[in-house]
Amino acid sequence: MKLSKDARKLSRELFKLSFSEGKLNEASVKTITQKVAQEQPRHYIDILKAYQRLIRLEIGKMHAVVESATPLDQAATDKLLGELRGKYGETLSAEFKVTPELIGGIRVKLGSNVWDSSVRGNLSRLESQLANA
Numbered sequence: 001m002k003l004s005k006d007a008r009k010l011s012r013e014l015f016k017l018s019f020s021e022g023k024l025n026e027a028s029v030k031t032i033t034q035k036v037a038q039e040q041p042r043h044y045i046d047i048l049k050a051y052q053r054l055i056r057l058e059i060g061k062m063h064a065v066v067e068s069a070t071p072l073d074q075a076a077t078d079k080l081l082g083e084l085r086g087k088y089g090e091t092l093s094a095e096f097k098v099t100p101e102l103i104g105g106i107r108v109k110l111g112s113n114v115w116d117s118s119v120r121g122n123l124s125r126l127e128s129q130l131a132n133a
Contacts (some may be wrong), residue, residue: 003050007043011050015058023091024058061111064094069102069118084110 001109014036018028036044037047066072066086075117077096085092100106103119 003046004043006049007046007052010041011047011054014047014051015054018055024055057111062089062092063110064088064092065097065109066094067097067099067102067107067109067118069098069104069106071098072096072106080108081108081121110130 014032018024020028020035027061031047036051037049041047066077066080077094080094081094084094101120102125105116105121107114107116107118107121
């Protein structure tokens, strides 16, 4: 079922109320969710699903997944994490994974953004350029 205009608008308003001092407040999210579930406004399930999606996307913006072909040494992880936190805020968390399929280089996923400087990514881009030529 398609989300109604009113339900989408209400979920966005609830999302805005979930912040305090510019940061997502877990207590506010819990309170808002309980209040909506208790009052059960029209299409409240759709409102909660849209609200959950917005919260999930916001949380994803504050968690980076760093993939590398080989394990990164402590100095490299500290430098990369420091640069990411300098740009996106000190509350950024990071997860480091070893993905041998990358062949070399790293790939960083932060929310819906992906920065790929891996050999596998470069080969894939080259392959698609040759296929389109």
